[in-house]
Amino acid sequence: MDMQSGLGIRLSLKQRYLLLLIAIGLVIAYHFTRDRPESSRMARVEGLRANSSQFTLEGKPLRILGGSIHYFRVPRAYWEDRLLKMRACGLNTLTTYVPWNLHEPERGVFNFEDQLDLEAYLRLAASLGLWVILRPGPYICAEWDLGGLPSWLLRDQNMKLRTTYPGFTQAVNPFFEKLIKKVVPYQYSKGGPIIAVQVENEYGAYAKDTAYMPFIKEALLSRGITELLLTSDSKDGRALGGVKGALETINFQKLLDEIKYLDEIQPQRPKMVMEYWSGWFDLWGDLHHVYPAEEMTRVVTEILKLDMSINLYMFHGGTNFGFMNGAFAVGIPAAKPMVTSYDYDAPLSEAGDYTTKYHLLRNLFSLYHTQPLPELPPLHERRAYHPVVIQQHVSLWDSLHFTDKPFKSERPVNMENLPVNNNNGQSYGYTLYETTITSAGTLNSKNNIKDRALVFVDKHFIGVLDYKTQELSLPEGKGRRTLGLLVENCGRVNYGKTLDEQRKGLVGDIEFNKQVLRDFIIHSLSMKPGFVNRLENSGHWMSMRQRPSFPGFFQAKLYVNTFPKDTFIKLPGWGKGVVFINGKNLGRYWSIGPQQTLYVPGPWLHRGNNQVIVFEEQETDGKILFASSPDYGMPVDVQ
Structure with missing residues (x-):
C-alpha cells in the first residue's frame, strides 16, 4: 500500500517534499533535545529561589554543588575538557568571574572574542548540563591584577575605586552596558544556564561607601538581570558586605562560627559557602601552599551534612598567563606579587590532572546523586621535550627600536599616566626611565619605585632598588653619563584597602646626592604581541x-x-x-x-x-x- 492509496488522497510532489522536510525536522529536534539535560528542556517558570531553608528551582529543592573555573585562566581549547571533568566529579554548577581589565583594555575598546568569548563559555556550560553562577564584578579580587579593575582608571589622580565617585561609576556603566547585554539572554528565565548573579565581591572587607552596593545592584537590575542576586564575604567583612534584596553567602576554609552567623541574619533561608577555599595561592619568595586533602574532605562533608550548598574555590585554578598576577599586601610591610601558576592546590591541577582531592570529592558528591556519575574523561598526555x-x-637597548616612540618629561611619570595606548597609559610590563648624571654619588628612590628597578649607568648594571633597598651608590665616571632605571610592575594589589595606591613605575621624585632628578626620556616596554x-x-x-x-x-x-x-x-x-x-x-x-x-x-x-x-x-x-x-x-x- 503506497502513501497515496493508504491515505486515500493524492499528494503532489511538492506536498510530499514538505512532509519529508517536516519529518526530518522532527527527527533532528528529537535527537537535539534527547541528549540535553532534563532541566534545560523543561519549560522555565520559576528560577532559583531562596525563600525557605533550601534553594528551589521550579519549586523543587536544589543543592548547589559548585566549582570555580575561570575561562580567562584556561586555554580555550581546554574549556570543554575542564568542564567535563567538573561534571564527572559530581558538580552541577560552574562559577566564574568576569575580568573587566581584559574585556576593556582601553577605555571604550571592548574584547569578548577568542579566549575572552564569555558567551561561548556560557553556551558550553549549558550544553554540558551545568548551571552557572556569574560573578561579573566590576571588582573580582581573584588574585588578579588590581582585582580585575583596568589600570586606566588610575589615570585620574583623585580616583576612588569601588565607590560612587563619579569617575568610577562613569567607567562602570559603559562596561556593564556592554557586558550585561551579552549575558542577559543566558539567564535561566530565557532558557540559559545562569541561575544566580553575584553583586560585586567581598565588599564588606572594603566598605568605603554605603551607596556603592545599591549602585551595583541597580546597575545589574536596570540592564535586565532577573535571576537571584547574591553577595559573598569572608569573616573580616561579612557584617558590611550585604545589600537589600540579595542573599548573603560566606567564604572560608575552616568551619568556625560562619554558619551560626548566617542563621542569625537570614533565618529560614538557604545557607551557601560561595568560596570554600580548596587550597591557597603562592607569592614569589615564599613556600608553596598546600591544604591537606583529608582536611578539605572533612570540612566539605560537614558543610553538606548541614544541608548547605557549596562552591569550591578553586575547582580548577589554571594559570596567571602574561602579566596578570595580583599582589598581596595584608599584614605585611609591602606588597608581594603572586606567582604565575594558579594551581591553587585545587582538586583539578593547573594542567587538568586528577588529584587526591578530586577522587575524594567525587566519592563524596556521588552520594548526593541518584544516578551514577559520568565516566572520568581521559587525561591529556604530557611530554618532556628535549632541551x-x-x-x-x-x-634590551636594541629592542627599544620596536617600542612606542619614547616620551620626554621634565618629571617622572607613572606608567598609567604615560601618553601611550591611545592615551590609556601603560598597564603592564616594564618602563625604562633615562636621565643624565655627571658625578658619582648616592641614588635614593624615596620609596617611589613601584615595584622593582634594575639600575644602569651607561648600560652597565649597578644594582636593584625596591621597597627593601632604597639607596644605591653610583660609581665615578667621566663627563655626562646616562642613568637608566628599568622599572617593573610586578603585579598590582588585588585585595585590601590600598587599591587606589597601585600606580606603577616611578610614582614620584627620586634623588641623586639629595638633588631631585629631572629631564627624563621614558620608554614603555609592555611587551604586547x-x-x-x-x-x-x-x-x-x-x-x-x-x-x-x-x-x-x-x-x-x-x-x-x-x-x-x-x-x-x-x-x-x-x-x-x-x-x-x-x-x-x-x-x-x-x-x-x-x-x-x-x-x-x-x-x-x-x-x-x-x-x-x-x-x-x-x-x-x-x-x-x-x-x-x-x-x-x-x-x-x-x-
Whole structure:
C-alpha cells in the first residue's frame, strides 16, 4: 500500500517534499533535545529561589554543588575538557568571574572574542548540563591584577575605586552596558544556564561607601538581570558586605562560627559557602601552599551534612598567563606579587590532572546523586621535550627600536599616566626611565619605585632598588653619563584597602646626592604581541658567539615532530624574566621560587618549529629545559 492509496488522497510532489522536510525536522529536534539535560528542556517558570531553608528551582529543592573555573585562566581549547571533568566529579554548577581589565583594555575598546568569548563559555556550560553562577564584578579580587579593575582608571589622580565617585561609576556603566547585554539572554528565565548573579565581591572587607552596593545592584537590575542576586564575604567583612534584596553567602576554609552567623541574619533561608577555599595561592619568595586533602574532605562533608550548598574555590585554578598576577599586601610591610601558576592546590591541577582531592570529592558528591556519575574523561598526555639551546639574542637597548616612540618629561611619570595606548597609559610590563648624571654619588628612590628597578649607568648594571633597598651608590665616571632605571610592575594589589595606591613605575621624585632628578626620556616596554612579533622578525638578532648583554631577549626553537602535547618549561641557571611561545606570554619566572616551572599548553604549540623567546634580566645558562610535571617548590600547609 503506497502513501497515496493508504491515505486515500493524492499528494503532489511538492506536498510530499514538505512532509519529508517536516519529518526530518522532527527527527533532528528529537535527537537535539534527547541528549540535553532534563532541566534545560523543561519549560522555565520559576528560577532559583531562596525563600525557605533550601534553594528551589521550579519549586523543587536544589543543592548547589559548585566549582570555580575561570575561562580567562584556561586555554580555550581546554574549556570543554575542564568542564567535563567538573561534571564527572559530581558538580552541577560552574562559577566564574568576569575580568573587566581584559574585556576593556582601553577605555571604550571592548574584547569578548577568542579566549575572552564569555558567551561561548556560557553556551558550553549549558550544553554540558551545568548551571552557572556569574560573578561579573566590576571588582573580582581573584588574585588578579588590581582585582580585575583596568589600570586606566588610575589615570585620574583623585580616583576612588569601588565607590560612587563619579569617575568610577562613569567607567562602570559603559562596561556593564556592554557586558550585561551579552549575558542577559543566558539567564535561566530565557532558557540559559545562569541561575544566580553575584553583586560585586567581598565588599564588606572594603566598605568605603554605603551607596556603592545599591549602585551595583541597580546597575545589574536596570540592564535586565532577573535571576537571584547574591553577595559573598569572608569573616573580616561579612557584617558590611550585604545589600537589600540579595542573599548573603560566606567564604572560608575552616568551619568556625560562619554558619551560626548566617542563621542569625537570614533565618529560614538557604545557607551557601560561595568560596570554600580548596587550597591557597603562592607569592614569589615564599613556600608553596598546600591544604591537606583529608582536611578539605572533612570540612566539605560537614558543610553538606548541614544541608548547605557549596562552591569550591578553586575547582580548577589554571594559570596567571602574561602579566596578570595580583599582589598581596595584608599584614605585611609591602606588597608581594603572586606567582604565575594558579594551581591553587585545587582538586583539578593547573594542567587538568586528577588529584587526591578530586577522587575524594567525587566519592563524596556521588552520594548526593541518584544516578551514577559520568565516566572520568581521559587525561591529556604530557611530554618532556628535549632541551633546546639558545641560538640568538638581542639586548634590551636594541629592542627599544620596536617600542612606542619614547616620551620626554621634565618629571617622572607613572606608567598609567604615560601618553601611550591611545592615551590609556601603560598597564603592564616594564618602563625604562633615562636621565643624565655627571658625578658619582648616592641614588635614593624615596620609596617611589613601584615595584622593582634594575639600575644602569651607561648600560652597565649597578644594582636593584625596591621597597627593601632604597639607596644605591653610583660609581665615578667621566663627563655626562646616562642613568637608566628599568622599572617593573610586578603585579598590582588585588585585595585590601590600598587599591587606589597601585600606580606603577616611578610614582614620584627620586634623588641623586639629595638633588631631585629631572629631564627624563621614558620608554614603555609592555611587551604586547605586536612588539614581540616585530622583535621576532627583526634583523637585530645576534649569534650566541657574540657575548650577550643583559637585560636581553633570547631566542630558541622547539621542534615538535608529533601532535603537540602539554609540557612545562624549566630555566635553571636563569634569573628572572618572562617567556613567550609563538608570541603568547606564558608569564613570569623567578629563581627565588617557589615556582620553578611554567605551564605550556599543547594547543599553543604546533608541529614543526615553535618560537621561544625569553626576556631575561640578568643571567642565562644558554638552554631551556622541559619537564612532564610541574615543580611548584617546597610545600607548606596553609595556616
